[in-house]
Amino acid sequence: MASPGATFGNGTIIMYRTHTCGELRIADKGKKVTLAGWVQKTRRLGGMTFIDLRDRYGITQLVVDASDAALQETVSALGREFVIQAEGEVIERQSKNAKMDTGEVEIRLESVTVLNKSVTPPFTIEEVSDGGEDLRAKYRYLDLRRPPLQRALALRHRLAQEVRGYLDRNGFMEIETPYLIKSTPEGARDFVVPSRMNPGQFYALPQSPQTFKQLLMVAGYDRYFQIVRCFRDEDLRADRQPEFTQIDCEMSFVEQEDVLNMFEGMMREMFRNALGVEIPSPLPRMTWYEAMDSYGSDKPDVRFGMKIHEVTELVKGHGFSVFDSAAYVGAIAVPGCAEYTRKQTDELTEWVKRPQVGAKGLVYVKCLADGTFKSSVDKFYSQQDLSSIAEGVSAREGDLILLLCGPKRKTQTQLGVLRIEMGGRLGFRDPKVFAPLWIVDFPLLEWSEEDGRFYAMHHPFTAPKPEHEQWFYSDRKEDLERVCANAYDFVLNGTELGGGSIRIHNAEMQKRMFEVLGIGEEEAEYKFGFIINAFKFGAPPHGGLAFGFDRVCALFGGQETIRDYIAFPKNNQGRDVMIDSPSCIDASQLDELHLDIRKQQ
Numbered sequence: 001m002a003s004p005g006a007t008f009g010n011g012t013i014i015m016y017r018t019h020t021c022g023e024l025r026i027a028d029k030g031k032k033v034t035l036a037g038w039v040q041k042t043r044r045l046g047g048m049t050f051i052d053l054r055d056r057y058g059i060t061q062l063v064v065d066a067s068d069a070a071l072q073e074t075v076s077a078l079g080r081e082f083v084i085q086a087e088g089e090v091i092e093r094q095s096k097n098a099k100m101d102t103g104e105v106e107i108r109l110e111s112v113t114v115l116n117k118s119v120t121p122p123f124t125i126e127e128v129s130d131g132g133e134d135l136r137a138k139y140r141y142l143d144l145r146r147p148p149l150q151r152a153l154a155l156r157h158r159l160a161q162e163v164r165g166y167l168d169r170n171g172f173m174e175i176e177t178p179y180l181i182k183s184t185p186e187g188a189r190d191f192v193v194p195s196r197m198n199p200g201q202f203y204a205l206p207q208s209p210q211t212f213k214q215l216l217m218v219a220g221y222d223r224y225f226q227i228v229r230c231f232r233d234e235d236l237r238a239d240r241q242p243e244f245t246q247i248d249c250e251m252s253f254v255e256q257e258d259v260l261n262m263f264e265g266m267m268r269e270m271f272r273n274a275l276g277v278e279i280p281s282p283l284p285r286m287t288w289y290e291a292m293d294s295y296g297s298d299k300p301d302v303r304f305g306m307k308i309h310e311v312t313e314l315v316k317g318h319g320f321s322v323f324d325s326a327a328y329v330g331a332i333a334v335p336g337c338a339e340y341t342r343k344q345t346d347e348l349t350e351w352v353k354r355p356q357v358g359a360k361g362l363v364y365v366k367c368l369a370d371g372t373f374k375s376s377v378d379k380f381y382s383q384q385d386l387s388s389i390a391e392g393v394s395a396r397e398g399d400l401i402l403l404l405c406g407p408k409r410k411t412q413t414q415l416g417v418l419r420i421e422m423g424g425r426l427g428f429r430d431p432k433v434f435a436p437l438w439i440v441d442f443p444l445l446e447w448s449e450e451d452g453r454f455y456a457m458h459h460p461f462t463a464p465k466p467e468h469e470q471w472f473y474s475d476r477k478e479d480l481e482r483v484c485a486n487a488y489d490f491v492l493n494g495t496e497l498g499g500g501s502i503r504i505h506n507a508e509m510q511k512r513m514f515e516v517l518g519i520g521e522e523e524a525e526y527k528f529g530f531i532i533n534a535f536k537f538g539a540p541p542h543g544g545l546a547f548g549f550d551r552v553c554a555l556f557g558g559q560e561t562i563r564d565y566i567a568f569p570k571n572n573q574g575r576d577v578m579i580d581s582p583s584c585i586d587a588s589q590l591d592e593l594h595l596d597i598r599k600q601q
């Protein structure tokens, strides 16, 4: 890392520091240097004082000779996180530290200037801190001094530069779209902002720039991108943030194939340049139907097999009424678990019954090493029957077959959750292994039993596949359910990192879409009139996608949680505990906004 302290582009020399704390090596021995940074710790040893000086580039050890009484006294007053400037000579260390980049050298101190004092920090600012999550969130600016967070944000920065470089080279223009807008079509709850100048009216914050990027295509910009904040007022499940960042893109005159090629190229460069990892070319593709049937998920983790197999017909007719009456029976073969004890299979049964999984029960078949089988339903199935089940799920000796039953998609989803759990328990989900793929051919529509209506699986601007258009204009529910969309998701290691679609670009088809979704003409006009209208003025065929940038960063960093990759995130209650927000506002401010707050019950 070049020293930011030496010279700037215009030749100015800055004297605060000659080097960073991560820069000096044995080749610098003998140099007179000036460093600036934070005191990580000081310790006395045999009359000498050692100081670890830290900045974002690393740590350098400073040493004060026992003989220098005046300097000894100055440094004895240094506390943790004091900001100092230190001058001295680079010398070779007696006891080298191979774990540190600067571990072969130290600075024999000649003078120290305290640039600023610090009160004692509430937790240790080291690789691993002793502070709890809440405390660290409150003092986020101190937590951000820690190397893991600095590495995370450096990775985020790197990835953002890769994205910009790649898209710029491919003719994309970075164009900003407004934050104070009208409701967008992503289907979550909007955050709203009251308008002072328009009493009783509200802006919505964008759930994505979807409509604007389509309008940019109508406007002829051809290739657009933006690394942009999106806002969705959802209940914050484990790893969501109310504001998050997308790499949002749109292209004109393209078909699905063009979009997939362009963006797998971008991902390939990001993997190569940020991680030195080569991903397959071309990337594997899987239809939504195959993903659901074989992995029980539209975001399959394909780092490991353990696929789902349907055994409905195989298990019927043996007197086991649960299976006899089931619409669907599916199974996975878990390798090497045939020796599970009763206690372990009981625990698994309880596990699948948890509300998060929702299965009613679990049947197992153990494929023992001697070629025989042992199952929880031995009463109904002979060794021969169990052997054909094992064959049906491609199980091998030593495998534990787990079976669930119920309605087809629901059961597949449960098996998918169980598969991920078992894959995790068996260590098949190594975060350093990357298995990206595209999921394609999503159904266009999703029927909601509860509401008795269709919802757009992606969003209402997604086009049906041209070969399915005749069903799209049919009034039969079965036909509409069959329509596939020109939609695609980029999936990595069991996480959806991005998704998009080829859009509807003619006003007639868009009208039909709103009709299918039960959005009346008036409502469509009120919510999306501007885009329906724009489509009347020569909208080009277009399509695009968006990646969840925070999640891209976390997965590239080998972490499951996005919070470390966002400088100032919110907690699970949507609060920023550092600035204490959200908070109440003054009565005068409410007045100006024409708002009354209802009394809390």
Ligand code: ASP
Pocket (backbone or CB within 6 Å): 186, 207, 208, 209, 210, 249, 499, 500, 501, 544, 545, 546
């Ligand atoms: N706007 C979509 C989303 O946020 C992405 C896209 O279709 O481009 O999911």
